[in-house]
Amino acid sequence: MPSRLTRAALAAAVAVVLLSGSGTTLAGWGDAERRDVAVVVAGELSVTAQGTTTVVLRPGAAAPLPADTPLVPGDVVRLTSTVRVTARGDLLTGTLALDLGGVHGTPVATVATDLPPTGTHRWAVTPDDDGALVTAVVELAVPTTTDGRPAAADRSNWWGSDLQHVTLDPGALRWTITQDPS
Amino acid sequence: MTLTARLVTGLVVAAVTLLGLVVLRPAGTTLAAWSDEVTVAVPTLRTGGVQLAVTPAGGAATVAMTGEAAGTWRPSTVQVAAQGQALTGADLAGSRVEYRLADGTLAYRAALDGGAASFPVSGDRRLAGTHTLFLTVVPSDRVLVAHGGPPSR
Numbered sequence: 609m610p611s612r613l614t615r616a617a618l619a620a621a622v623a624v625v626l627l628s629g630s631g632t633t634l635a636g637w638g639d640a641e642r643r644d645v646a647v648v649v650a651g652e653l654s655v656t657a658q659g660t661t662t663v664v665l666r667p668g669a670a671a672p673l674p675a676d677t678p679l680v681p682g683d684v685v686r687l688t689s690t691v692r693v694t695a696r697g698d699l700l701t702g703t704l705a706l707d708l709g710g711v712h713g714t715p716v717a718t719v720a721t722d723l724p725p726t727g728t729h730r731w732a733v734t735p736d737d738d739g740a741l742v743t744a745v746v747e748l749a750v751p752t753t754t755d756g757r758p759a760a761a762d763r764s765n766w767w768g769s770d771l772q773h774v775t776l777d778p779g780a781l782r783w784t785i786t787q788d789p790s
Numbered sequence: 791m792t793l794t795a796r797l798v799t800g801l802v803v804a805a806v807t808l809l810g811l812v813v814l815r816p817a818g819t820t821l822a823a824w825s826d827e828v829t830v831a832v833p834t835l836r837t838g839g840v841q842l843a844v845t846p847a848g849g850a851a852t853v854a855m856t857g858e859a860a861g862t863w864r865p866s867t868v869q870v871a872a873q874g875q876a877l878t879g880a881d882l883a884g885s886r887v888e889y890r891l892a893d894g895t896l897a898y899r900a901a902l903d904g905g906a907a908s909f910p911v912s913g914d915r916r917l918a919g920t921h922t923l924f925l926t927v928v929p930s931d932r933v934l935v936a937h938g939g940p941p942s943r
């Protein structure tokens with residue numbers, strides 16, 4: 609009479625053999641149906657620059673001046689940037705945002721668009737807005753005085769020879785479009 | 791190891807495995823989303839400037855304004871000195887300091903008042919480009935006696 613341990617081991621071995629896949633089947637019937645693989649098309653959510661212009665607005669000038677005009681205190685640099693929104697996809701929602709953090713100085717921006725605003729310089733985007741154009745006008749002023757206040761009679765806040773013949777890097781503005789989490 | 795210990799060990803291993811499966815299973819949602827961006831650089835800008843160059847010649851001085859920016863100029867203050875010492879309004883009492891243009895027109899006049907050694911120049915005319923100014927100093931008798939000649943500067 610084998611021991612309990614031997615019988616248990618034998619039973620386990622039999623179970624493993626019986627329950628393991630044998631690589632063959634006893635089923636004789638079979639059927640199969642071929643289906644063409646469906647074509648899956650992804651949507652799109654993107655923003656594309658359409659045009660950018662830069663001009664100089666000078667008090668007293670009848671028309672805007674070219675961007676390469678040497679600046680003087682009191683001038684305003686106006687940047688106009690237009691982008692096109694692409695939003696294709698069922699139930700796709702996103703947010704278009706204008707980031708002025710990379711623009712140096714104190715930019716003042718106004719944006720013309722039919723997109724519904726969702727916050728400061730943020731707009732909602734749906735597939736209905738596919739192809740929409742958004743135009744931002746960003747203005748940067750060259751301060752008239754060193755402290756931005758009216759010119760003092762004692763000339764304490766006048767630029768003097770400062771800010772003459774210097775190169776200014778105004779930076780860059782950034783458009784972003786991001787899919788909203790579902 | 792007893793059978794009970796084996797059973798407990800097996801249960802513990804199974805529980806740990808099940809917990810790992812629960813924790814590490816896909817959640818069904820993802821934070822990844824489509825996004826795109828466009829950066830629009832503002833072109834580099836350059837400021838202009840103005841310079842005034844003064845070329846004295848005897849009792850006259852030619853003042854030239856150059857630079858990319860349009861503008862006008864005029865004298866704003868004047869100092870009067872004798873033997874290297876600046877004179878105050880009290881020192882110059884009764885004297886006159888004037889600026890005349892090349893055609894003799896009186897364009898500016900200094901107010902020689904107070905104890906300061908720098909005097910404001912009045913006159914509404916604003917000049918552009920290059921002009922020659924004639925500085926006229928008419929000392930009082932007291933100044934002539936005190937300094938022995940016409941102050942200059």
